[in-house]
Amino acid sequence: MKKILLSGATGMVGRKLSRKLYERGYQVEVLVRHKKEKTDFKSYLWDYKARFLEADALDNTYIFIHLAGATISKRWTDSYKKEIYSSRVDSAQFIFDEMKNHQIHPEAFISASASGYYGQVTSEHIFTETDKPGKDFLGTVCEAWEKKAFQFKELGSRVVCIRTATVLSGKGGALETLRKPIDMGLGAPLGTGKQYFPWIHEDDLVNIYLKAVEDASMEGSYNASAPEYINNEVFTKKLAAHLGKTIFLPNIPQLFIKAILGEMSLLALQGSRLSSEKIEKAGFNFAYKTLDSALADVL
Numbered sequence: 606m607k608k609i610l611l612s613g614a615t616g617m618v619g620r621k622l623s624r625k626l627y628e629r630g631y632q633v634e635v636l637v638r639h640k641k642e643k644t645d646f647k648s649y650l651w652d653y654k655a656r657f658l659e660a661d662a663l664d665n666t667y668i669f670i671h672l673a674g675a676t677i678s679k680r681w682t683d684s685y686k687k688e689i690y691s692s693r694v695d696s697a698q699f700i701f702d703e704m705k706n707h708q709i710h711p712e713a714f715i716s717a718s719a720s721g722y723y724g725q726v727t728s729e730h731i732f733t734e735t736d737k738p739g740k741d742f743l744g745t746v747c748e749a750w751e752k753k754a755f756q757f758k759e760l761g762s763r764v765v766c767i768r769t770a771t772v773l774s775g776k777g778g779a780l781e782t783l784r785k786p787i788d789m790g791l792g793a794p795l796g797t798g799k800q801y802f803p804w805i806h807e808d809d810l811v812n813i814y815l816k817a818v819e820d821a822s823m824e825g826s827y828n829a830s831a832p833e834y835i836n837n838e839v840f841t842k843k844l845a846a847h848l849g850k851t852i853f854l855p856n857i858p859q860l861f862i863k864a865i866l867g868e869m870s871l872l873a874l875q876g877s878r879l880s881s882e883k884i885e886k887a888g889f890n891f892a893y894k895t896l897d898s899a900l901a902d903v904l
């Protein structure tokens with residue numbers, strides 16, 4: 606059996622992906638920061654900050670999938686921004702160093718990346734994979750994250766980075782937060798409401814990772830964002846309709862959101878469209894092409 610080793614496997618995406626890989630017949634093993642973390646698979650402790658990795662963790666790794674990363678949905682203080690960065694970038698460097706030292710040469714290194722690669726801006730431009738990274742915080746994080754991933758080419762590995770839009774899941778993630786005010790009857794579009802909201806259904810994302818594992822022609826960075834473009838106002842109204850609620854309040858002013866969330870308010874107030882053409886041309890078919898179909902499923 607081919608061994609797939611994952612970091613961040615206890616997260617929202619990792620839990621679903623590791624199960625799916627197991628069902629496909631792979632030997633799934635995971636890196637965890639605490640042994641108390643509940644996982645169905647053989648697990649090894651790691652601490653990239655202390656440069657610790659449990660013995661034998663990397664042995665026979667066919668593919669490494671790097672999902673680890675501190676959540677971005679927590680106030681971006683200076684010290685927390687460092688955590689967001691290092692949990693993705695320094696951790697990837699640590700895995701690279703360990704593999705190099707132990708002469709492990711995986712067939713592929715597949716890494717999460719994010720739609721934030723292009724910068725958190727609202728524009729009419731539809732971002733494709735050849736566009737440059739943004740200069741803001743998340744753009745800088747994603748650029749460094751992908752740079753570390755591409756370093757694995759030195760080990761002879763195929764490298765794939767998945768520039769992920771907001772993942773819609775029935776359990777956890779952004780949807781849980783976004784639906785709260787609507788559930789209480791207090792939902793409203795944010796700021797102008799015109800900012801785009803790139804999204805993807807969790808099953809589509811898991812299937813993109815699976816394709817990246819099994820399709821050796823996949824190499825480089827790919828946007829993982831559904832083909833239907835939705836802005837914040839439309840998203841809010843559709844989400845409310847699926848929850849059986851009506852939006853009657855006026856848009857929440859930008860200034861108010863900025864005062865509450867600080868720099869992190871960019872996540873709520875800005876957004877552009879991401880092209881899904883590259884992954885579709887690679888042969889991927891989205892099961893959830895429209896927001897209505899995705900919401901009907903996850904809710």
Ligand SMILES: NC(=O)c1ccc[n+]([C@@H]2O[C@H](COP(=O)([O-])OP(=O)(O)OC[C@H]3O[C@@H](n4cnc5c(N)ncnc54)[C@H](OP(=O)(O)O)[C@@H]3O)[C@@H](O)[C@H]2O)c1
Binds near residue numbers: 636639676719
């Ligand atoms: N969900 C989304 O909407 C979305 C959108 C764009 C990009 N992404 C990216 O896709 C990846 C997976 O997303 P997800 O939603 O599954 O994330 P998640 O639920 O937040 O899980 C991430 C995992 O990373 C590990 N982790 C958390 N904090 C860490 C830290 N400080 N240092 C090292 N590891 C840490 C944890 O695993 P252990 O406790 O087992 O170590 C955690 O389960 C992440 O890198 C995320 O940035 C997600």
